[in-house]
Amino acid sequence: MRAAAIGKTFTMAETHSLQDLQQPAVSSKVFVQRDYSSGTISKFQTKFPSELESRLDKQQFEETIQTLNNLYAEAEKLGAESYLEGCLACLTAYTIFLCMETHYEKVLKKIARYIKDQNEKIYAPRGLLLTDPIERGLRVVEITIFEDRSIGSGR
């Protein structure tokens, strides 16, 4: 019961601090646009937005975006695997897509895991949040900047 009380205490404390975040916590959003220099493939600009200068290293940001670009390139790669998948699909009158997950979908899951991982390790501790581009129609990488609510000397 004491453990439960402590557990509850902890979450109470957490929620009380969370409550401070209820005040408009989203200070702004930065949108990293698509880079079309290589054509219509999914690729995002690696230019470091000025709004993030105070929060994040340029190198880390570039690394995140570059990895994302590489992952999307892998998804859209034209190679033996994709051709085989395409031909097989054609032969089965495209009914195979009803049961099988496409290569692209598999990579999208990988991307989602990567973004979650990046958020946990790098972005959330700095009060930032990456939104998966697929949620924005692969148009932008949305980075939400939360207000820094460092409250006094607590903790």
Added chain:
Amino acid sequence: MMKNCEYQQIDPRALSVSPSSAQNHTEKKVQRSRRKWEVFPGKNRFFCDGRIILARQSGVLPLTLGLIVVTCGLFFAFDCPFLVEHLTVFIPVIGGVLCVFVLISLLRTSFTDPGILPRATPDEAADIEKQIDTSGSSTYRPPPRTKEILINQQVVKLKYCFTCKMFRPPRTSHCSLCDNCVERFDHHCPWVGNCVGKRNYRFFYSFIISLSFLTSFIFGCVITHITLRSQEGKNLVQAIQESPASVVELVICFFSIWSIMGLSGFHTYLVASNLTTNEDIKGSWSSKRCAEDSGNPYSYNSIITNCCATLCGPMPPSLIDRRGFLSFDEAIPAASEMELPRFAAKNDAHMCTQSTKDVLERVVHSFDFHGLCPPGTPKTTPLGLEVSSMAAPSTEHSPSAGCSGQHALQPVAAPCPPFSRSSKRRDSLHSINPAFRLASPSPPLSRTTWILDDATNMGFISLP
């Protein structure tokens, strides 16, 4: 102190979804949980709860289907028996295979999302506007905005779409019939009742190719049939009188062959040069360079590669999440749409909530927070969220602070799109864009009542 907060607080570490309770709550709130296709802004029609998408005007799709089915039906009924007897049994087999292939390709073309681009969220639109307005005058909005970019060392103009509020990616065009921006827009085909774009071009191509084969095959068989009949000691007129259906088929096939074969040939040329009908008609690339074959920056300069890329390339996913559930915010007309991948329905329900809460914690821990909250301190929240079943009216807002605090961190639901689809029932109540909610707390939020329930994953249940 704990006694004051007798609500069942969720331990963020110990989340588990109990599907039965989730389902019960969902059923109760079914009038609130709407799917995204129900509020889709384009002119499309949806069937099977969002699984099938069609243009609003289905055009002559029923006619196309009818013609194909009737012609094949007549063929199998009247011509095949004779031909099987006189020639070979493979004739109906081949005919059957072709017919099935044609129909499947047609239905795939009609019912697949052609590559619709979801409209820009208000935040994005505002960001773009800001970037444009800095260069222009503030009083008068300039005419269609364009942005020039370099693609493979060639200048390409991107146009701003006023309906979708974004700069259209290259090769994207806005279809006025469907009121959507479609990627790699080819044309809007009335025969198929849908736009032809990036995602369904290969289906469209296989439809017209297989239809060419089918019509040629039926035409040939019917000619053979009538010829064989008239050779059996009868003249042509008698042969036709014996098999009138063949004439019907002949007429249909004769007219179809010219148009379908012509179309197939044209599209084969387009595929080989990696062009769209739209670009070809506008002459986007042909006028620029006379010396070279094509000034097309998207071409791989090899016919085989172009064909493979267009027809056998990777299948891109649908960017509009038709079957995802709306968050409470999105049910409000002014709010934006959130797109989640369609395929994520296959994932577990557990993963999103756990991952969301994990990220939530990290965001929390990134800021300093007090140790224990002093008991009985009513930390007020201006959000006006009411929490029912609160045992402590004195600390009226601190429990609500708790839950609305968790609620305020909904933005972190965003980074796990494949999983958040699975918690779509909960997502219908979550704020995807908390900025909107927090900015205007009173009207939308006062309608929201939360109770905490440790049996459910997020513990947020909206009460009427």
